[in-house]
Amino acid sequence: MRFKDVFSIIGPAMIGPSSSHTAGAARLGRIARQLLAEPPVRADITFYGSFADTYRGHGTDLAVVGGLLGYDTDDDRITDAFAHAKDEGLEIAIGRGSMAAIHPNTVTIRLSGTGGTMEMTGCSIGGGNVAVAAVNGFSVSFSGVSPTLVIQHTDRPGTIAAIATALEHGGINIATMTVDRKGRNGEAMSVLETDQPAGEDVLARLREWPAVLDIRIVYLAGETPKEGRA
Secondary structure: OOOOOOOHHHHOOOOOOHHHHHHHHHHHHHHHHHHHHHOOOOEEEEEHHHHHHHHHHOOHHHHHHHHOOOOOOOOOOHHHHHHHHOOOOOOOEEEOOOOOOOOOOEEEEOOOOEOEEEEEEEEEOOOOOOEEEOOOEEEEEEOOEEEEEEEEEEOOOHHHHHHHHHHHHHOOEOOOOOEEOOOOOOOEEEEEEEEEOOOOOHHHHHOOOOOEEEEEEEOOOOOHHHHOOO
């Protein structure tokens, strides 16, 4: 990965000893919360690799839970994240797992809310930067730094063109796009990192396309997206 500036290496303002093990972990927690699109009531957190070996000493567990509560990397409440989670009715289970050929700082987060569930696997890749690798069984690739649309849809002809057209009409430029599907004519997921956040007019146009099943918004920079399904 090419780092754009010194802050990409030393990490953001943060609570904790390590940009990879705490700042990145907090960001992964925030992304998972945004993907669930509501406050979670249960979180099953599985650490892999170095995360699994050192999460207690580095406060990685506190950081992930803080992110799940919506805390940014420098929020003092991270140090008491478990107590705050209990106050908010968030049940937490933490485990260790093994997975072949993964980044050493990897976590899978399974969330339940009152309206649904979500599973995400992501990696903390250094300097507080993160990479989301899977969402609900789909292979994806995004960081949350840019405004990101996570669109679940059926695998129908014209769907990708319809998504691109909706963004074009809204003046939204696509920076990156990944698409994965579970089978021909089955469910698919498109993830688009964009230069500008999508407005309500763009989201409404996307929802009108019959193949679109669900839209989630992820954006770590600036204001946190309003929780709720787009």
